[in-house]
Amino acid sequence: MSCFRISHSAFLKMVGDTPLLKLNGTRETSHFSMYAKLESCNPTGSAKDRPALGMVFDAIRSKAISKHTIIVESTSGNMGIALAHVCARFDLRFHAVVDWRTPDIALELLEAYGAEIDVVQRYECRENDHVRARIRRVQELLRSEPCAYWPNQYGNPWNPKSHYIGTMPEITRSLGAAPDYLFVPVSTCGTIMGCATWLRDHGCHTRVIAVDVIGSGIFAPSVGTRSIPGMGASGPPELLNSAFVDDFVRVTDNECVISCRELLDNEGLLMGGSSGAVMAAIHKHRAKIASGSRCVLIFPDAGDRYLKTIFDDEWAAGFLRRP
Numbered sequence: 001m002s003c004f005r006i007s008h009s010a011f012l013k014m015v016g017d018t019p020l021l022k023l024n025g026t027r028e029t030s031h032f033s034m035y036a037k038l039e040s041c042n043p044t045g046s047a048k049d050r051p052a053l054g055m056v057f058d059a060i061r062s063k064a065i066s067k068h069t070i071i072v073e074s075t076s077g078n079m080g081i082a083l084a085h086v087c088a089r090f091d092l093r094f095h096a097v098v099d100w101r102t103p104d105i106a107l108e109l110l111e112a113y114g115a116e117i118d119v120v121q122r123y124e125c126r127e128n129d130h131v132r133a134r135i136r137r138v139q140e141l142l143r144s145e146p147c148a149y150w151p152n153q154y155g156n157p158w159n160p161k162s163h164y165i166g167t168m169p170e171i172t173r174s175l176g177a178a179p180d181y182l183f184v185p186v187s188t189c190g191t192i193m194g195c196a197t198w199l200r201d202h203g204c205h206t207r208v209i210a211v212d213v214i215g216s217g218i219f220a221p222s223v224g225t226r227s228i229p230g231m232g233a234s235g236p237p238e239l240l241n242s243a244f245v246d247d248f249v250r251v252t253d254n255e256c257v258i259s260c261r262e263l264l265d266n267e268g269l270l271m272g273g274s275s276g277a278v279m280a281a282i283h284k285h286r287a288k289i290a291s292g293s294r295c296v297l298i299f300p301d302a303g304d305r306y307l308k309t310i311f312d313d314e315w316a317a318g319f320l321r322r323p
């Protein structure tokens with residue numbers, strides 16, 4: 001018998017079944033329709049609630065962890081907040097390894113859920129590779145703490161699987177059919193791979209378009225600075241099989257900021273940086289989209305985590321003016 005006595009079923013019901021909202025669009029996008037999958041409606045406000053729950057449940061089920069385990073994960077914010085929530089429910093200690101760029105609001109949320117926080121400093125991030133620096137710290141913690149367990153969102157099959165069993169069938173159910181296009185922002189590639197695999201397994205015609213930021217090395221060798229939390233990676237992620245991705249669109253950090261602010265003006269939606277990236281990408285891609293198509297856009301989180309940056313007029317003006 002498991003040592004975890006919490007009822008799983010009520011908790012499971014809280015995650016997923018997020019709304020699919022039809023967007024108004026603009027004159028330039030009037031030849032197709034757009035629907036946003038609002039992942040901010042998950043319990044801690046992001047798509048990461050799905051893989052966090054999947055990874056911890058799997059570890060409990062397979063007895064990889066006990067009630068004495070300390071869960072340790074590298075995170076830019078959302079995965080940490082989601083794991084902190086799941087761990088709090090199961091009375092598990094959670095140790096989040098973040099880096100110096102993690103916004104204060106994410107640190108405050110981690111603290112509120114009772115996470116222990118380890119911040120990797122700027123000078124420790126060689127070649128601007130924050131993820132590698134965070135993973136180095138995770139591995140140090142695993143060596144020094146025998147009770148530590150690393151779910152490893154970068155390679156854990158439950159990252160894509162949570163989207164395979166949840167996100168994509170939900171979208172298809174809401175629309176009544178698979179969409180013609182699916183636009184997905186990428187980092188670990190858990191979301192895009194889970195959705196793309198479901199579409200392929202179910203013989204759907206949907207074109208899957210990855211949205212990445214310039215400066216990320218997922219689809220191009222060049223690596224530079226990136227300012228939008230949760231997006232991009234320094235190289236192709238372990239979970240990515242690019243044969244499942246039909247096309248990719250790369251956008252600048254500035255385009256993400258501008259599109260987030262336009263989303264608020266045009267649709268009344270306060271969405272996070274990667275949702276702005278997806279919006280910018282569909283505008284860039286619009287000439288390739290056939291008339292009458294139905295496009296689904298994954299919006300991974302909401303804009304309340306970006307009030308001091310993207311939605312702060314002074315911050316945005318300074319950011320957009322930088323050389």
Ligand SMILES: Cc1ncc(COP(=O)(O)O)c(C=O)c1O
Nearest residue numbers: 186187188189190191230274300
């Ligand atoms: C806000 C946001 N957008 C997009 C992504 C990318 O999702 P994935 O890691 O599944 O590729 C993340 C991942 O952390 C995120 O936090």
